[in-house]
Amino acid sequence: MANTPQAKKRARQNEKRFAINKARRSRIRTYLRKVEEAIASGDKAAAESALRVAQPELMRGVTKGVYHKNTASRKMSRLSSRVKALA
Incomplete structure (x- = not known):
């Protein structure tokens, strides 16, 4: 357990940051889902529009530090290739 005032403050900050990151991660997962x-469902038009909406959300997760840049790029690449293959 934290003893010093600095460690106590850090613990509080970590809890707050964890909650924010958890919400962001959940939001991104919803868009990806x-x-x-x-x-x-095989609906290419819906998949393309959902992908266009999901991409900025995923990249926002990168800038906020929730995901690593390469992880987000890999996810986008794999999803876009799957959407492209629907034709």
Whole structure:
């Protein structure tokens, strides 16, 4: 357990940051799931529009430090290739 005032403050900050990051991660997963569902249904137009909405959300997660840049790029690349293959 934290003893010094600095360590106590850090613990408080970590809890707050964890909650924010958890919400961001959840939000991004929701957008990615919408793309996955559109791909599964075979609706290319819906998949493309969902992908266009998901991309900035995923990249925002990178700038906020929730995801690593390469992880987000890999996810986008794999999703876009799957959407492209729907034709």
